[in-house]
Amino acid sequence: MIGEGMMAFSRLFMQPLWYMVIAFSLVLTVWRIKKERQMFGVRIHPVLAEWTQTKASILYSLLLSLLFILIGVEVSLAFSFVLAGVALILTLTGGFRWYSFIYIGGVALVAALLLNQFSSWTVPVSVTGVAVLLTGVALFEARHLKQLTMNDTFPERMKGPRGKDIGQHRVRRLQWLPVVTLFPTGGLPEFFYFPLLETGDGYGLIILPLFSVYEWTARAELPSVTAEKLSIGMRNLGVLAMLLVAVSYWVPSVAFAAIGVLVLGRLLLFFKENKTHMSLFHDSTHGLRVLAVVPGSPAAKLGIEAGEIIHKVNGVQVNSEKQMYEQLHFRGAFTKLEIKDRQGEIRHAGRALYESDHHELGLIFVRSNHEWEEDIGFSVE
Secondary structure (H helix, E strand, C coil): CHHHHHHHHHCHHHCHHHHHHHHHHHHHHHHHHHHHHHHHCCCCCCCCCCECCCHHHHHHHHHHHHHHHHHCCECCHHHHHHHHHHHHHHHHHCCCCCCCHHHHHHHHHHHHHHHHHHCCCCCCCCHHHHHHHHHHHHHHHHHHHHCCCHHHEEEEEEECCCCCEEEEEEEEEEEEEEEEEEEECCCCCCCCCCCEEECCCCEEEEEEEEEEEEEEEECCCCHHHHHHHHHHHHHHHHHHHHHHHHHHCCCCCHHHHHHHHHHHHHHHHHHHHCCCCCCCEECCCCCEEEEEECCCCHHHHCCCCCCCEEEEECCEECCCHHHHHHHHHHCCCEEEEEEECCCCCEEEEEEECCCCCCCCCCEEECCCCHHHHCCCCCCCC
8 A cells, every 4th residue: 555655646746737737837937027027127026936835725635635535526537638638728828817727627527528428438527526626626716815915916017098107916826736536446548647546446546636726917906905805705606616515415416506606606706806997006296106026125124015106215206217226326325215105194214225235125116117227327137
């Protein structure tokens, strides 16, 4: 049993679904870094910043695995391939917006039922089992959303309807939720390579790579505010689906309703938050509006937040990045800032400026800096 367990663990990373999600995430990371350098001249977030993994997610995986085994959730070999195929097709969307496992599982179920009806390939699948899997992902996603902070988002600069610079934050996160489910072992082909532990009763244990993933853009409000609303919505959908799943053990057809609630409910929930609104991150005529703060920078240590306005530097009002640069570097080693917060209240912050510090304390502004870089012979490339 121990030897087979070690073999199962070694085969864990051979599952195609793992590779698809990892490769897709890497491509999106490269695109994001290129965009950051084009917009701001610097890479704001590190590689793989889209990924998050916490101790709580590991505990959640263990609890879900125990639950799935106790209630008898099983995933067949054929349905595993259908899941991987749907995930591969959804990579063509070019983002995480449609890559949630809730969508993948829902589409895979429909595809499996159609294959059973109109083809010679039989795909053993339990509708109730799929509903249980998706409900677990929905409840986990609700918790994942609740933990979002400004450091987990990616700023973007663009032109507004009137040609002025405005900003938004793109929220794109991935967190793994690998779970253990039952697997029918009868008649497995020789090329079968999924991690498996034989139980001796016609079933084995398989590690299925579920994941929580989401993407949206925040303009009209802070991403954390939007995330809180989405978290509540996903929690409500998960609880409703859980009640429907419980009923489905006596009335199996109700499992379809549970899956429909999760897929359609999530679609409506995120579609509402992806509508275009007036941007909270618009340019200011009196000061410099902060679009983002580089993690770990002096500005982050001073507690400066996105949406605030840098009103004065060393007692001098600044209305351009050039003016701020001059005040930071030509007026002494200690810098005093006057900051107007999102409620319009003024507060003060200060610190010594060191040679190794970011040239603007790690502040990313809504207004573009291209106008003045050549004037002072400076480039952040």
